[in-house]
Amino acid sequence: MSARTKPVRVKGTGESLRDFPTFKLVSYLVLLFLYLPLVLVVAYSFNSNRVVTVWKGFTFSWYTNVLANDDIQRALMNSLRVAIVATVVSVIIATGLAIGLLRMHRAGRTFAWGLIGAPLIIPEIVFAIGTLALFVQIRIPLGVNAITLAHIAFCVPFALLPIRARLRGVDSAVYEAAADLGANEWVIFRRITLPLLMPGIVAGALLAFIISLDDFIVSYFLAGPGGTTLPVYIFGMIRNAITPGVNALSSMLLAVSILIVMISYLLTRKKR
Amino acid sequence: MATGPALSIARVSKAFATPEGGEVRALDDVSLDVTDGSFVVLLGPSGCGKTTLLRCIAGLETPDSGEILLRGERIDHVPVWKRRVNTVFQSYALFPHMTVAQNIAFGLQMDKVGKAEIERKVGESLEMVRLSGLGSRKPSQLSGGQQQRVALARALAKDPEVLLLDEPLSALDLKLRRGMQTELKRLQRETSITFVLVTHDQGEAMAMGDQVAVFDSGRIVQVGNPEEVYLRPRTAFVADFIGEANLVAAQRDSSSLTIEGLGAIDAATLANPEAVETGAVTVAIRPENISLAETADGAGVVADVTFVGGDIHVDVELGANRLNVRIPSHGAQPPRVGARVHPTFLPQSLRVLADS
Numbered sequence: 007m008s009a010r011t012k013p014v015r016v017k018g019t020g021e022s023l024r025d026f027p028t029f030k031l032v033s034y035l036v037l038l039f040l041y042l043p044l045v046l047v048v049a050y051s052f053n054s055n056r057v058v059t060v061w062k063g064f065t066f067s068w069y070t071n072v073l074a075n076d077d078i079q080r081a082l083m084n085s086l087r088v089a090i091v092a093t094v095v096s097v098i099i100a101t102g103l104a105i106g107l108l109r110m111h112r113a114g115r116t117f118a119w120g121l122i123g124a125p126l127i128i129p130e131i132v133f134a135i136g137t138l139a140l141f142v143q144i145r146i147p148l149g150v151n152a153i154t155l156a157h158i159a160f161c162v163p164f165a166l167l168p169i170r171a172r173l174r175g176v177d178s179a180v181y182e183a184a185a186d187l188g189a190n191e192w193v194i195f196r197r198i199t200l201p202l203l204m205p206g207i208v209a210g211a212l213l214a215f216i217i218s219l220d221d222f223i224v225s226y227f228l229a230g231p232g233g234t235t236l237p238v239y240i241f242g243m244i245r246n247a248i249t250p251g252v253n254a255l256s257s258m259l260l261a262v263s264i265l266i267v268m269i270s271y272l273l274t275r276k277k278r
Numbered sequence: 279m280a281t282g283p284a285l286s287i288a289r290v291s292k293a294f295a296t297p298e299g300g301e302v303r304a305l306d307d308v309s310l311d312v313t314d315g316s317f318v319v320l321l322g323p324s325g326c327g328k329t330t331l332l333r334c335i336a337g338l339e340t341p342d343s344g345e346i347l348l349r350g351e352r353i354d355h356v357p358v359w360k361r362r363v364n365t366v367f368q369s370y371a372l373f374p375h376m377t378v379a380q381n382i383a384f385g386l387q388m389d390k391v392g393k394a395e396i397e398r399k400v401g402e403s404l405e406m407v408r409l410s411g412l413g414s415r416k417p418s419q420l421s422g423g424q425q426q427r428v429a430l431a432r433a434l435a436k437d438p439e440v441l442l443l444d445e446p447l448s449a450l451d452l453k454l455r456r457g458m459q460t461e462l463k464r465l466q467r468e469t470s471i472t473f474v475l476v477t478h479d480q481g482e483a484m485a486m487g488d489q490v491a492v493f494d495s496g497r498i499v500q501v502g503n504p505e506e507v508y509l510r511p512r513t514a515f516v517a518d519f520i521g522e523a524n525l526v527a528a529q530r531d532s533s534s535l536t537i538e539g540l541g542a543i544d545a546a547t548l549a550n551p552e553a554v555e556t557g558a559v560t561v562a563i564r565p566e567n568i569s570l571a572e573t574a575d576g577a578g579v580v581a582d583v584t585f586v587g588g589d590i591h592v593d594v595e596l597g598a599n600r601l602n603v604r605i606p607s608h609g610a611q612p613p614r615v616g617a618r619v620h621p622t623f624l625p626q627s628l629r630v631l632a633d634s
Contacts, residue, residue, distance in 0.1 A: 176374075177369055177371060179367045179368075179369050179371035180371045180372075180373060180374075182338055182358075182365075182367070182371065183365070183367055183371035183372075183373075183432075184373070184384070185337075185338075185358040185359050186336055186337075186338070186358055186359075186364055186365045186433075187359075187364065187384055187385035187388055187432065187433075187436065188359045188360075188385055188388030188389060188436070189359055189384075189388050190357075190359050193388070197384070198373060201375045202374070202375055
């Protein structure tokens, strides 16, 4: 809202939409609707009352409670393990893809990009059911490894987005110049391509990490015994009741997500 | 310079497939010898194949047929990174994530030059292009002209056998371009490295080249020093592309040349009496070599008069031909539009052109 663009005019009256009577009210309602749930979760995570909706006093005890819980620790480790492996593998695949796509023929590139990008718009539930059916068929045991495999698959297009954007911004004569100055393919990759792509790769990795960390549907379908990730565990908790513990856990997840998005934003902005 | 050509291009052809499924012959049986230590300009309109030839020499394209020899050794199958030629790219292609000094050092590191030697060479190269003190800057912190110099320094630091320059001045504004032309000439003289420069700007070619090779649709139509290609153009394309020329239809027989409305001229007095093609020919005459005399029975009619500062351009209709005449603006009163004039010129300023 800082950059004042041309005001939108209401048809017939010539008035700016900004000055329309209910404009402000609607705007605030939308913001409220978006952020009130998050505010509530964070606020009640400090509520000392066991009954979530009634405020009694301020406490940190739910956080210490949650962090001391063995099941939650195990779920957290599962989530981190999945997210880290999925991030590393999907970023490597996405980097290769981005470079490969660049060298492809135009028609093939559009088609390949469509195929790779499909998970971005396919309903996740369909992907989850399909993956479950496939894994059962080819006898891949459910659990953390199955979740990791699936996460790699759907993290690739997310990781690819910033990498590809970055690659497109590079003048292709730069690679020719490096070859002209005596660099072979491998040296060009290591000293030119990779450093130029790095901001995109870091942004892609953070995006993939977040997407994997807070995935619920796919993880829930593939969890099996012992494969519970943090979001799946939280879902289990609220099936009984929304306890302040759930709020504390969710607040921590939220904090991690915000942190990662901020890092990603700062990294991509600085390098421009 | 008695050692033979530094670079020799022998019957090189290269075709590209068009998106429509056709084929474009970017290079059609091109041969060219480049003298060691000379400044050669490949000149032609866009799409004439000059850049393709440069890329073939650099190794960024592979010719379909023909040979490229560097000091007598074939290089057309040597990969880019092993050729002792370096290129200054049109877009400069500086590495944006490296400093100016790192950009220049890159090529030397590829040659496994020692650290101290690299440092010395980088300093020397920066000094040569007058950028001393800017080594720690990133390319994005430099002006276009400075980036151009870095690209030059980076390529020259490797002491190439031949330096290739792909339209290096096209991204600079006019004033800067003039300065860089002089600068490039100076660098070439000081380093005595063979320069091969591609341009579509004939003024640039004339100002810098020891030799100018004029390209037309994938072929070299004429090679010569600037005076030669300007004063003795071989074909209509060269006459028209380099400077301005009137291309006039004429009849040539064994002893004379006849231009409609001007009568016969003794063939022996022409600029190139040895051209023995007879029948319908095209002759070239530069606008500054024609004078106009206003007479009531003149063969031409003034169609247009344009004042352009030092010169006045007069368009004269002469039968089916149209003559573009340039007369000095400080001279006599220019003719009015519609006046009858008689064009006069020395017969030796007329050249009979070859078909191709």
